[in-house]
Amino acid sequence: MNFPIGRYVPINSPIHEIDPRAKLIVYISLAILSFFCQSPADFMFIYLLFFLQAYLSNVPIKFYLRNLKSVYLIALFIVFFQIFFTPGKVIFQIGSLIATIEGMKNAVVLVLRLFGAVLFSTLLSFTTAPLRMAHSIEDLMLRLKFSQRIARSVGLIFSISMRFIPILSKEAEQIVLAQRARGAKFKKNGLFPELRTFIAIIVPLIVLSIKKADELAIAMQVRGFDRAHKTSVRQDYFQWNIKSSLLCFMGVLSFLFVILN
Known part of the structure; x- marks a missing residue:
């Protein structure tokens, strides 16, 4: 656990x-x-x-x-x-x-x-919960007289960031398994071997995160998302x-x- x-x-x-x-x-x-x-x-x-x-x-x-x-x-x-x-x-x-x-x-x-x-x-x-935390940030910013567009944007960024953490964690595990299948060894002594191992994981993870962010942005644009006039079911x-x-x-x-x- x-x-x-x-x-x-x-x-x-x-x-x-x-x-x-x-x-x-x-x-x-x-x-x-x-x-x-x-x-x-x-x-x-x-x-x-x-x-x-x-x-x-x-x-x-x-x-x-x-x-x-x-x-x-x-x-x-x-x-x-x-x-x-x-x-x-x-x-x-x-x-x-x-x-x-x-x-x-x-x-x-x-x-x-x-x-x-x-x-x-x-x-x-x-x-x-991440969604309730995002709503809390929006509510507090609106109470502090921030514009709706800024408050909604900050809440949206926070919500997406929190949702990306478990996704990227799972993707990192898959990258490690893929690198091990190619013969990579992750338990090496010394600073430079560990640095090379870190690069072998972080570079694909950054590329993957950029790709997912781009796909999310396209999906939001297609649906006509407007952060200033966003409504919530809850x-x-x-x-x-x-x-x-x-x-x-x-x-x-x-x-x-x-x-x-």
Whole structure:
């Protein structure tokens, strides 16, 4: 059982029942707030908040943690440059590279910030259907006095992007199987062999995604799609309830705690 990034998990939970507009505002705000955490108390508060809501979502914690693999290369990049290129008290030295205590502290802070943002983004995608999220974006932009054309366009782009994620994931698996059938080996040691393997997958995937996007654009033009006057079979109304209020209160409390701390 695997839940890739961007895949909605259709189960019953208190988090799933919260209005998607409230989740969109609060979880994106908490993801941004993660980058402002400084002290251990800030990180403890943010991560306890995440694990509490992840538990209430009824999605196993391991699936949230598994999505951190998507940014592990960025995390390693941050750790390497912070440890060896931050001046301070020397811990050890490897050739011309000098590791410092200040660099290690900065690396831990930056990685925890990155992971916090990814976890809250994953919480949003696991508990909110893509179509309802797109409708939420449209509704919020219209409430902020954006024109209908801009609001509908942003909602449409987001909806199509979210729908393309599982499609491209399946296509990538098929490309890997096809390359293996041709004798390609994907478990090679060394940077350059792994880079060649990555190129062998990503280039066909990019070509395929462009082709699918072009086919979708042609199909929409043939049907006379007009994003400014689009209608929907399902109308999402803002259903404010006690759960939405508690989530927003929790978001405000988080901002006050991190900023004042």
